[in-house]
Amino acid sequence: MTRTRKVSSLISAFTLAAVALLPWQAISADTVASHAIAMHGDTRYPEGFPHFDYVNPEAPKGGVLRMAVVANGFDSFNPFVIRGVAATGINTYLYDTLMEASADEPFSAYGLIAESIETPDDRSYVIFNLREEARFQDGEPITARDVEFSFDILTTKGHPFYRNYYADVSKVTVEGERRIRFDFGETNNRELPLILGQLPVLPSHYWENREFGGNGLTPPVGSGPYRIGDFEAGRSITFERVKDYWAEDLGVRKGRFNFDQIRYDYYSDDTVALESFRAGNFDFRVESSAKNWATAYRGDQFDSGRVKTEAVEHGRPAGMQAFAMNTRRKVFSDPRVREALAYAFDFEWANKNLFYGQYTRTSSYFENSELASSGLPEGRELEILEPYRDQLPEDVFEEEYQPPSTEGEGGLRENLRTALTILRDAGYVVRDGAMVHSETGEPLRFEFLLFQKTFERVVLPFKNNLAKLGIDVSVRLVDTNQYIQRLREFDYDMTVQSIGQSDSPGNEQREYWHSSNVDAKGSRNYMGVDSPVVDELVNMVIQAPTREELVHRVRALDRVLLHGHYVIPNWYLPKDRIAYWSFLQRPETVPKNGVDINNWWVKSTDQ
Known part of the structure; x- marks a missing residue:
């Protein structure tokens, strides 16, 4: 990633000697050690809590759970690199993290490998104190050196996601056998201590004589259950x-x-x-x-x-499932073309005839949450957007985004007329039954890439509606492995994507929308979003100082993305x-x- 920063570990003999004289739980002058941390506000569970409220602490151990994966196999036990297809479950079951997020709070994390966490009010650094009893599956203790190794190997040889996710870490310092500190650069990112708590801890002694990207199907040593x-x-x-x-x-x-x-x-x-x-x-x-x-x-x-x-x-939050358009491709470089295509998707027909009326149309990248934008921007959200007015479409300020609907008078026929008008404004005309550019004569055509055969029944009616506009669409069904590789290489025109979200958006938004990831192979900027305004809004979301401010900033980001017409929203349940x-x-x-x-x-x- 272009934002990758070199992380160095500066450990002097003096520091090690000083730390050796202190108990492992030594506290920095401006911090207090805590069992947990919340993104905003207080945590739900007190120190020493016996279990999460949503589990049965008396649940018996035993038995076998058999599950299915619909995919064309796997060829790796390493989920941390871009190479190969990792087996399902490796991340969840094989590796523990420094902290564990609870499932009934927006974003709070509690100590797992780390017994406690220290961070100052400005969250300019974080210290993790590791549990003495923490062990890898071969019996070796988990130490601060293993945490340092894990961070270093993931950000230098791992999937590009990790370099981007931890880009604001400027220095890593081992302060003792079970104490490690991460310092942050020029940033106001309050989320960094929590996302560092998500770091999977790998055994340095296992990997020291092995090639990290070439593990293949040799079962590695983990730390998990x-x-x-x-x-x-x-x-x-x-x-x-x-x-x-x-x-x-x-x-x-x-x-x-x-x-x-x-x-x-x-x-x-x-x-x-x-x-x-x-x-x-x-x-x-x-x-x-x-x-x-x-x-x-x-x-x-x-x-x-x-x-x-x-x-x-x-x-x-339901996030956004949608037909995603790759704006790196010339055919989707004009937002007017992208907007027009949305009028050919008849969700109401699909919901009635294919989905038994079970779904609701998606109208936000943060659907089913308080983070979703609605109406026209006002108050604090308008204040956030106002400085960018001359860089944004007028619709951002003057029209509430709603995906095209075929309900009411006119239905699909009226929608196709609207699409035709927008395409004409974008320089397209119909000649001999084909939609072509008026100046170059180049036809408007694209390929829809799928790996799930069940989605053909949704895409084919969409293809037929586009054919009424003279737009030529081919549908390509490939196996899972080929699909993954083509996604990593951005080798597609349009595809179905599900972009998940949490109650507390943060660093991962860079991976989805930031221009630094447009050409980063393997990133999740599937649509090729490349906008200075989006970049600034992403940074604002990451640096939100309070929950209230986070909500306003996310809504502003949501609104700008929606009016960019990067996707044709699908549905949620x-x-x-x-x-x-x-x-x-x-x-x-x-x-x-x-x-x-x-x-x-x-x-x-x-x-």
Whole structure:
């Protein structure tokens, strides 16, 4: 990434000698050690809390959970590099982080490997004090040197995401065997202590004589609740619970990770995976298809209660699922063209005829949250946008963004007329039934890249509507691995993307929208957003000093992105549609973030 900063570790003999005279929990003069930290405000859980409210602390350990992955296999156990396709579950099960986020707060983190955290009021640096009992799965202690190594290897040899995510770290200092400090550069980023708490800790002693990018299918040493057990390359992987897991009784782990084994089997087709679930070949499924939810979960196993189905409400932001346009391609370089294409997508028809009326149209990048913009900008949000008025479309200030709808008089026909008018303004005309540029004669055509066959039934009607405008669209279905590689290389015109969001947007917004990531292979700036205004708004979001100010800044960013017409919004559902065999049990309380299978357990025989 262009924003990458060189991180050096400056440890003098004097510092080490001084620290050696202090207890490991020594506190800096301007900080107080705490068990937790919140992005804004106070944390929910006190020091020494026994468990999160949304788990069952008495959940029995044992049993096997069988899961399915719809993908064309895997060829790596290293999820931290851009090379290869990592097996599902590695990050979640194999590696612990310095801190653990709770699922029922906007963004609060509690000590996991780190017993405590210190940071001054201005959050210009952070210190983590590690637990003495923290261990890797081979029994070696987790030290500050391992944390330093993890940061260094991820930001120099890892996926470009890490260099960008931790770009504001200016110095790393090991202050003792279990004490490490991160200093930040010229930034007001209050989120940095929390996102450093998300750092996965890797064993330096394991990697010292190994090539980080070439691990392949050699099971590595981790620090988390599971290790890799049996696997069949590209077809299945089993995680085995670490029976002497060092953190099992901590408040952040109590009642979680209860299965003795978790097995993932790979399927190349979701229809086959669904039938395999119905036949009892795996145990838990999150259903993404409205059609399947309405028609496929029937039969004796459902009527008898052996398989249960639930639509569990959640309160997490829905983010943006959409048809994403790659503005690096000439065909989508004009925002007027992008805006016009949206009028050819008939969501209302799709929702009625394909989705059984289950969905709501998405109209924000931060849908289903207080962060979503609405109406016209006013108050503080208008103050934020006003300095950029001459750099933004007038619509940002004068029109509320709403995706085109076919409800009401005129319907799709009227929408296509509107699209035609916008395209004419952009210099396009229809000649011999084809939409071409009036000056160059170049036809308006593009390829829609898919890897999920189920999405063809949504895209093909859209293609047909565009054909009525003389726009030529080809639909290309590729396998998962090819799709991932093409995404990394930005080798697509239009594709379906789901851009998730949290209740507390921060550094990850750079990865999505910042111009520094336009040409960074593997970044998540899928649409090629390249706007000085967006860059400044992203920085403002990252540096928001309070929750209230964060909301205003995110709404301003949302509004500018929407009026940039980078995507054609799809839909969302504020529920998790789940199906599971009845021997599985879940906690009564579902956190704001929704269903988490890692809080479940196998019903004991005496229940």
